[in-house]
Amino acid sequence: MDWKKIRRAICGAAAAVAVCFTAAGMNTKPVYAADMGAVYGIFEHGVGWSAYHGDQTAERAGNGTYVTAIRASLSGQPEGVSGTLSYQVNLSGSGWLSWQENMAETGTIETGMPLEAIRMELTGQLKDHYDVYYSVFQNGSWTAPVKNGETAGTEGQGLRVDGIWVTVTEKDAAAPEGPKNGGIDPTRPMVALTFDDGPSKYTERILNSLEANGGRATFFMVGNRVASYASTVKRMADLGCETNSHTWAHTYLTNMSEGQILQSLNQTRDAIVAAGGNAPKGVRPPGGKINDASKAVLAKAGMPSIVWSVDTLDWKTRNAQKTIDTVLSQVKDGDIVLMHDLYEQSAIAAETLIPELTKRGYQLVTVSEMAELRGGMAAGHSYGHFR
Structure with missing residues (x-):
């Protein structure tokens, strides 16, 4: 049973207050914050x-x-x-x-x-x-x-x-299972498929293919879209996918002040967690635009920047076959592939790429899973592949 969701349902808008009152109005108890x-x-x-x-x-x-x-x-x-x-x-x-x-x-x-x-x-x-x-x-x-x-x-x-x-x-809830052992063979090739700008009505198709083929992906989500697709975000987390940040409104980090960047990251994190996702482990800067100043802010926020090594240009071509051809002709062990789950043609391409990459021997892992096996990530640094 998801006790955090139960708390939200019971306390509703009062979750920001320090106490919830019983029906009798006589006793109080601390509110369990939704994202505690x-x-x-x-x-x-x-x-x-x-x-x-x-x-x-x-x-x-x-x-x-x-x-x-x-x-x-x-x-x-x-x-x-x-x-x-x-x-x-x-x-x-x-x-x-x-x-x-x-x-x-x-x-x-x-x-x-x-x-x-x-x-x-x-x-x-x-x-x-x-x-x-x-x-x-x-x-x-x-x-x-x-x-x-x-x-x-x-x-x-x-x-x-x-x-x-x-x-x-x-307090006294059922003990959690804890992290799972195994699942990734560090000696075999692996690829991180990443999807930007969602969630959208097409994201579920990508999740269906990942689930059918035993793969995982990383989703860099625009925060102001998350609440409309809460069940999709929860499913991402349930399947072991990574729920990461693409800022609140797809604003370039290089055009924002330190305070604006931090506010955008915090808003996006809170929306993802409220929808049932996991707190982001990394940020994809919109447009891939990042400079020393924005890296310094990400370091303060404890977040790495994740870019890419294979750019499908799917947002531009809107052509599934071109996206498929780009990935299959360029992909190598350790690559981070950039796609967008905002477009139907990208979802169609993913439905071919996911089983085909698996057939070719690639493990489809999240960015953090690949990083953990290949040197890790540090806050404020930028990563485009893990070889």
């Missing part, structure tokens, strides 16, 4: 800080690296409800470090010593109404989720933490 969840990042040895990731995101270090520090906080915390997310790490050679909160860094970004285990807990009034569950990727697999101060990971046996996963749930 964890936000966190990892420091990858030799790479740097990852982008910030939202609740239930399985954040892994890239091949050849590992986690040496973390930072975390909460988003969507109800007004008037005290407490925060606290976290503690076991650093190899140093043992358990002191508890931290509010995005304070813990671990090391200098010595290269790996983390061996983590603990997390909620404080204040939050701990009476929520549980925090978390898992680490260690020794080739995700550990079973633990909660509320319990230890995730094995300390003292030379095992390192290679990823973390965190989620906040309603």
Whole structure:
């Protein structure tokens, strides 16, 4: 049962207020904010800080690296409800470090010593109404989720933490399943199909083909379109697709101030989460236009910029066969393919490309999945492929 949706239905417009009243009007209780969840990042040895990731995101270090520090906080915390997310790490050679909160860094970004285990807990009034569950990727697999101060990971046996996963749930709700192990073979070729400017009435056709062929894609959505296609956005997330940002109104980042960029990203994130999607892991700058100033803003927002290596020009040709021919003649392992789910001809092309690429041996993965296996992504940096 989706308790966040139930909260929205019960509290409606009152979700922005600190309390909901019972029918008798006598008692109050804290409102569970619709987008309440964890936000966190990892420091990858030799790479740097990852982008910030939202609740239930399985954040892994890239091949050849590992986690040496973390930072975390909460988003969507109800007004008037005290407490925060606290976290503690076991650093190899140093043992358990002191508890931290509010995005304070813990671990090391200098010595290269790996983390061996983590603990997390909620404080204040939050701990009476929520549980925090978390898992680490260690020794080739995700550990079973633990909660509320319990230890995730094995300390003292030379095992390192290679990823973390965190989620906040309603108090005493059913325990979440946690991140899934396996699914992608790092030795086989992979491609990230990406779709801009949606969602639209044609997006479901792309999702149908992905589901039928066991693939996933990344959708860079225009925020002001999301609410009209909420069920489509939820289905994206349910299928394991990535629900990313293409700004609120498709405005060039290079034409916006820092405040305008941050507002656009926040609005889009909130719309995606409210529709049932996951918080964006990256931003596609409209038109691919990005400069040093806008990269600096994305760094503050904890977001990487995702561009592309294969441009189908489907928005211009509006011709399915030309789109198919462009992809099949250019595609290579590690490519990020640019398409648009706003157009019917693009959906028609995708219905051919998805099974054909799969037949040719490509794994259809999300941008973040490919990045995790090939060096990771850092906030404020721009990525067009992962080879």
